Amino acid sequence: SVSGDADLVAGLPARFRWGVATSAYQIEGAVNVDGRTPSIWDTYCRVPGAIDNDDTGDIACDHYHRMPADVALIKDLGLDTYRFSVAWPRVQPRGKGPVNRAGLAFYDRLVDELLTQGIDPWVTLYHWDLPQELEDAGGWPVRDTAYRFADYAMLVFEALSDRVNTWTTLNEPWCSAMLGYAYGAHAPGRREYPAALAAVHHLLLAHGLATSRMREASPRKLDIGITLNVATAYPASDAQPDVDAARRADGMGRRIYLDPLVHGHYPADVVADLAVESVELPVEDGDLEIIAAPIDVLGVNYYFSQKFTGYAEDGSTADSSGLPVSRTLPLNKPRTAMDWEIVPEGFTDLLVGISREYPGLPMVVTENGSAFDDVPDSTGFVADADRTAYFTSHLSAVAEAINQGADIRGYLAWSLMDNFEWAYGYAKRFGIVRVDYETQTRTPKQSALYLKNLAEQHRNR
């Protein structure tokens, strides 16, 4: 409703970013063009059964060839910020060594196009597309990968930092480490638990190394940070095993990243939990100081929250190896097409919690959105009332967090357009703009018009 929108925008600060996000492999296509080499995702997409329908990012939204029109779309939606990622295998095809000018030139043109249209470019340096050659050398479980990342970051930084003010080192290191190396659900599809923990540490080290080198190299003040996918872990009850299960989930999902980034040490309870499982993080002298390099902004990606119990179905609290039980239970909320429960209050609790535990850290919502089973009309228009309602409830949750004292500087919707949704291929659609993959036609959905209107009301309030 109109008064509802007015209340919503009145709850947001005067200076507040409105934007959309994408990532390179999910939209660009053109995987063999201008010297790009395969990333771990190109390889993983060829593993039979790894991706729904055996989809790949070979063509995706063909954004590489349609970039100016896509930037015009963002402009038409009246949004002020565009967060995109740079594909490492375009810029530095072997994961080390010299820059590939032709690949870098694409991002140079993209930044210029955005600035011409008055849109603020926000660069993510790594959104999961590790050059395959670095995976062949061991990938993120290998310490050297962190140093390779910092070198790559500097290549991009030297080329774009005269025009780009806002930088994110890594997108969602939890996904890279856990989905990629522990659960085998994302590239490179490994299931090696100790290696996954090494990946966690080396990703954080990579972030810290790149952050301090970018800071030192920059003559002017830039905003540098990292983006985490985080959520609220609710205990199923006040019983100790449930409280403990929620604490462990929060430890492995959120605090194992935020504590070293902000406080310069891993959480003691997480380290103790890992010791019970006979695993440890491969920390070397000086690493924690590097990881805690000051950041200017924390990017928060939020999709859903979960409830945890420490009881197995038969009531026991330990599994056959004697390790504590952790399971999720439904919160009994409506779900999106990803089967993720819709929990906007978990967003408020998360943002308020971070602002209290890590005071003085400005936050921007760098991703928030939902997939639904869109039904286009004959013109390609999607009246996505479900996705629009998701945006309303989650923006209200942000306003409520601000009301409770959280410092939140902007909101970027995931995603500008339907795209390659990783292991789900093209079957899951997160876009505020529909993509017809036969014709590559883009059609803004109702939710896009809703966000456009909201941003405009906020500007004119």
Ligand code: PNW
């Ligand atoms: C994020 N989980 O991924 C990514 O940053 C995007 O590239 C992606 O398209 C979007 O969210 C939607 O999935 C996630 O299992 C993948 O909790 C998995 C999870 C969370 C975020």
